[in-house]
Amino acid sequence: MELLKKWSNFYIEAGCDEVGRGCLSGPVVAAAVILDENFEQNLVNDSKKLNFKTRLELDFYIKENVKSYAIAELPPTFIDQHNILNASIHAMHQALDKLTIRPELILVDGNKFHPYNYIPHQCIIKGDSKILSIAAASILAKNYRDRLMIELHEEHPEYGWNTNFGYATKKHQKALIKHGSTKYHRQSFRLKYD
Numbered sequence: 001m002e003l004l005k006k007w008s009n010f011y012i013e014a015g016c017d018e019v020g021r022g023c024l025s026g027p028v029v030a031a032a033v034i035l036d037e038n039f040e041q042n043l044v045n046d047s048k049k050l051n052f053k054t055r056l057e058l059d060f061y062i063k064e065n066v067k068s069y070a071i072a073e074l075p076p077t078f079i080d081q082h083n084i085l086n087a088s089i090h091a092m093h094q095a096l097d098k099l100t101i102r103p104e105l106i107l108v109d110g111n112k113f114h115p116y117n118y119i120p121h122q123c124i125i126k127g128d129s130k131i132l133s134i135a136a137a138s139i140l141a142k143n144y145r146d147r148l149m150i151e152l153h154e155e156h157p158e159y160g161w162n163t164n165f166g167y168a169t170k171k172h173q174k175a176l177i178k179h180g181s182t183k184y185h186r187q188s189f190r191l192k193y194d
Contacts, residue, residue, distance in 0.1 A: 003044065003132040004130060007107055012104045015033050016108045017108075018030040019138065023167050025159065025181075026184055027073040028084065029145040031140040033066050041061055044136055048138075050139070066136065072094035074094070076183075089114050092108065096117075106121035107121070108122065152184055158179055159172050176191055
């Protein structure tokens with residue numbers, strides 16, 4: 001199914017998505033994207049449906065061919081303090097803050113969002129597989145976070161973050177039992193598996 005380029009024909013739209021909500025470690029990362037009218041990219045889709053190589057190729061294309069994009073991250077300490085839902089929404093707000101163009105409508109992947117700067121918003125369940133700007137945001141956020149987790153893997157290779165990216169795989173769970181948690185783990189999440 002072809003993704004919708006515009007939700008409405010009357011507003012400057014920013015698509016927003018986040019990645020890393022279900023991880024045990026690492027930040028939550030959000031991106032916001034305002035498409036150019038001439039943006040054409042049939043390969044752009046929900047980042048979860050794309051392989052690593054395709055996502056990286058699209059990352060460059062998106063950044064070069066949109067009107068504005070921004071990425072924001074919030075660390076585990078913020079997540080532990082404010083909970084993952086609020087941290088995800090706050091990260092999206094921070095990404096919107098960084099855009100060089102003020103949107104007139106915010107399109108959000110999911111069903112929850114907090115009002116932002118008196119700009120109307122529309123929550124769209126599975127928006128990253130329906131709306132092009134949200135799909136583009138999902139790709140930017142995922143690539144950014146994956147690269148970061150690969151870097152953090154160098155510091156703590158025992159958790160396998162270069163392949164599980166902080167998600168609760170068996171290897172990650174076993175490493176937590178054996179080594180305990182790091183400063184990159186979310187202490188408010190279930191981290192004991194024995």
